[in-house]
Amino acid sequence: MELIITEKNNAARRIAEILSGGSATTTQRNGVNVYEWGLTTCVGLSGHVVGVDFPEEYSDWRDVEPVELIDADIVKSPTQENIVRTLRQLAREADEATIATDYDREGELIGKEAYELIREETDAPVKRVRFSSITEREVKSAFDEPDDIDFDLAAAGEARQVIDLVWGAALTRFLSLSARQLGQDFISVGRVQSPTLKLIVDREREIQAFDPEDYWELFADLAKDGETFEAQYFYDDDGSEAERVWDEADADEAHERLREATSAEVTSVRRRTRTDNPPAPFNTTAFISAAGSLGYSAQRAMSIAEELYTTGYITYPRTDNTVYPEDLDPEELLDEFTMTHEFGDDAESLLERDEIEPTEGDDETTDHPPIHPTGAVPDRDELDEDEWEVYELVVRRFFATVAEAATWEHLRVVAAANGCQLKATGKRLLEAGYHDVYPYSSASESFLPPVEEGDALDVTDVELEAKQTQPPRRYGQSRLIQQMEDMGIGTKATRHNVIEKLYDRGYIESDPPRPTSLAEAVVEAAEEFADLVVSEDMTAQLEADMSAIANGEATLDDVTAESREMLDRVFEELRDSREDIGDHLQESLKADRRLGPCPESDHDLLVRQSRQGSYFVGCDGFPECRYTLPLPSTGEPLVLEEACEEHGLNHVKMLAGRDTFVHGCPQCKADEADDTEDEVIGLCPDCGDEHEGNLAIKKLRSGSRLVGCTRYPDCDYSLPLPRRGDIEITDEYCDDHDLPELVVHSGDDPWELGCPICNYQEYQARQAVDDLEDLDGVGPATAERLETAGVSEPADLRDVDPDVLATEIQGVSSSQIRDWISQLPEVDPGDDDDDDPDDTVSGSEDGEIMDDIRAEVEEVESD
DNA sequence: GCAAGGTC
Known part of the structure; x- marks a missing residue:
């Protein structure tokens, strides 16, 4: 065989x-x-199926000095x-x-x-x-x-594995141990992540150090035959045009002159035709960037692309190549789209071109083609909205690369008014070219009326605007990935993961990413003691060494031995500073969690985590001061820059994916709850008859709201309510549950929530349908058809006969249904609840709300 | 439980 x-x-x-x-x-x-x-x-x-690591005896961080890792053996084991x-x-x-x-x-x-x-x-x-x-x-x-x-080439790759592991693990353990950060929140460093982090930190330093400068700009409206356009004042500054006036007196003088001007004379009109070439084919970086301008994070864009790749709709998404291979026939590929509803017209019109010559980018590699659609075209309802949007982007990018260039007419008008010069520019699209099939890049026109030299224009609406120079902007995710590519660090397959890792490790937050205090401290420590690991030079050096190994000019042992010696010297330097570095890191960690002054002691309030893992606000003076405030139970808290004026506490945001929200000042939220009376709206369905419990709208100190029993904690019946908006209790009553209909007022449109029990039941039904879409290959349309056929949640699939169901639902095969059934979680034998509606809303099934209530009464755990 | 690189 x-x-x-x-x-x-x-x-x-x-x-x-x-x-x-x-x-x-x-x-x-x-x-x-x-x-x-x-x-x-x-x-x-599946890529590497074995991985490198240290032998078992090095695995306990506390038993091993990080420096010992430098000369530790390295073993390979199956992953x-x-x-x-x-x-x-x-x-x-x-x-x-x-x-x-x-x-x-x-x-x-x-x-x-x-x-x-x-x-x-x-x-x-x-x-x-x-x-x-x-x-x-x-x-x-x-x-x-x-x-x-080619064993030499493979050895070059092994050198990378060894050096990355030894440097990464030894320094990561050193920093983590010195700051006593073991377990989940260790402090990591690495050849790729650390230079990337330094990029972000350096930019933040520039922003911090930025000293804004005042300047002024002047604008005037010019009109010809009643058609008005805006022009800007400019002056000659050593032979070049300048719009910014740096001296206030000069600006005032120009303002005065323009205000006195009654008309302006056109002194020059220049028309130019510009060619706007279609973009090059997508490589990973360009794709991430384009998806980024549609609002997708790098990580999200890549995971959608991978999904589209595995389902066969687009080519391999990890590529540096920007030149289509010879065997790609653009006409043939366009042909596949002519019959589709969404792309048919565009594909037809592109096929009408005499000669199709795709664009080419600068980078040509041969491992994978640029990202382009395969001939297999999905139906729109096979994909969810995001997948479709990304798929369409890839299709249209391919279209753009085989489309014609666009042409623009640029018009520039200069006029003189009372000794001042004014200019205006306009642009008009003469030939839309590729913009017709690729509507993402800007094709916006700016209008100027037809004017001729010597025309007299009316001057109206003169404005003097005081401005300040702005600090450099933070890097966005796609800009960072571009920068990493330019610096030669990471690969097409890993760059987006690196950014995600920086978020996970608590080094950056928000988007565009902003470094945390911890990140600043880590970069500072590395700059002082292990400069190489925060520098792109480490990768450059490694690349050179790898080439040498691949060419037979050096061996794996030479290169790794030299690298280990360098790391030895780094540890020599680090030895005496262990405590200082640790203290500095710990201070920074605290700074990232600090909210502001504690009302009951001279310490600060910090975001802390209970032993159970839930977050709360506690005093840095614990155990002397036991002041605490609750936080919402959903998501991970993030301390924002903005602070509450009344309490001096930073606002808190709860990161929970789609359900992310700003909690605000935790003291204000607690005070609000204390000042809000419970509003009784009816009898408790669980204990009303027996114990006369009532249902009331309650506000919790953690900021959430719910309808709950007044006998809590003896009765823990509860229903969820939205966090925001004013709740109106109407006179209409629900026939089934004898509760008033509720209306939530927030923004313009009031939301008729209705009876809170009915609302919760509907909510759960919707959740069940959403769960259907979590199955592989079930889109919104299929989920709807499944629901019509009586399958309203994944568990219902257990009760169906795949062959029968396949005949009921169009476009679904029995083998597909079997595949979905195989994706269902294992059945818990005790879970054979019937569908009693009141049962579904009681305690145990509603962890989140009950957690909130418990958070209120629970004695907060000490550190 | 450390890195970075594959791939899902």
Whole structure:
């Protein structure tokens, strides 16, 4: 048997298809896809299936001095057990193996890892094939002339693994231990993340150090035949045009002159035609940037792209390439879109061009094509809204790259008024070109009426505007990724993850990202003692060393030994400063959680976490001062810059994905709750008859509101209410529950919430439908059809016969339904509740609200 | 529980 190994499952499937002429069959071994035809078997890895780490005895951070890691052994162990097991099994049956991983350094290393696993099972010959795109021609010719594994190139990759692990782990442990930050909130550093963080911190330093300067600008409205346009004052500053006036007296003088002017004479009119070329094909960075201007974070854009890739609608989203490969036929691809409702007209019009010559970017690599749509076009309702928007972006970008250039007419008018010069510019789109199919980049026109030299214009509405120079702007996520690419750090597949990691580690917050005090302290400590790790030079040096290894000019051992010596010297420096660094880091950690003065002691209030994991506000003077305030139970608290004027406490925002909200000043929220009387609206359905409990609208000190029983905590019946808006209790009563209908007033549109019990039941029903969409391959449309067929929540699928249901729902196969059923969580045998409506709203099923109430009465845990 | 690099 001949065994072929690829880097990922998708590549395995396509190579099997090509080499077998479509006859390959798919089976599963240990849950891993295996493709077979004739005497050949093909299996895909999932990138690296083994990882590097230190031996077991180094795993307890407190038992090991970080410096010991420098010379510790490094061992490789499987990280993808099932794939490794499958590979071993297949190797035992193989007479010959071929490594067909990606054609790049990391691919060579992944191939060598597979080789070593195979060698542990068999002495069969192992070959290597290289091809830069998975096309029939390239793949077949690569397999006709197999080569050998390039062990030097793989060793270059191993050097990177070793150096990254040793530096990253030793310094991360050093900082974490010195600040006594173990467990979840360790303090990390690394070759890629730390220079990226320094970029953000440096920009923040520039912003902090910025000293704004005053200047003035003047504007006047000019009119010809009643058509008005705005012009700006400018003057000659050493031969170049300047609009900003730096001296107030000069500005006042110009203002006076313009106000006295009754007319302006046009002294020059210049018309120019400009070509606006269509954009280059998408690589990862350009894609993230374009998706960013549609409001997607880098992480979100990439995860949607990966989803679209695995479902087969777009090509591989991790690529540096901006030049379409030769085997891409743009006309053929356009043809696939002509029959679609959304893109048909645009595709037709592009096909009418005489000659289609796609644009090209500067970067050409051969591992993967630029991101473009495959010929498979999804129906709109197969994708959710975000997926569709991103898919459309990729389709339209492809369209743009095969569309014509746009042309603009730029018009510039200069006029003189009472010795002052005024100018106005306008632009008009002459040929929309690619903008017709790619409506994302700005194509906005600015209007100027047709004026001629010598025309006399009316001057009206002269304005003097006082302004200040602005500090540099913070980097946005896509700008950061661009900057990382320019600096040569990270890869197309990791840059967006690095940004996400900085958020997770508490180094940056908000968007655009702003560094925390902790981030500043970490960068300061690194700058002082381990400058290399916050510098892009470390990567540059590593790249040079890796090239040397790949060329045979150096060995893995040379390079890693030298790197270890450098790190030894760093630790020499660090040795005496351990405590200072730790204190500084701890101070910064506290600063990020500090809200302001405690009303009962001379200390500050801090955001703290109870032993159970819930957040609250507590005094830094604990245990002497036991003052506390509750926080909402949803999300992670973030201390905002804005502070409450009354209490001097910073506002708190609760980060909870889609449900993120600003809580505000926790003292104000608690006071409001204390000052608000409970409003009784009816009898409690749980204990009203028996104990005369009433339902009341309650405001909690944590800021949330609910309808709850007045006998709490003896009765914990409750219903949720929105956090915001005034609640009006109307005279209308619900027939079913004998409760008043409620109306929430916030913003312009009042929201008729209705009976709180009915409302909660409807809410739960909606949640159930939303849960349906969490199943793979269920979009909004399918969820709706499922609901009509009686499946209103995922658990309902357990009770259906897939074959029967498939006949009831259009476009859904019984095997798809079986797949959904296989995604359902394990059934808890005790959970056979019937659908008693009142049962669904009682205590245990409503953790969030009950947590809020408990937070009020619970004695807060000490540190 | 550390990094960065693959991929899902």
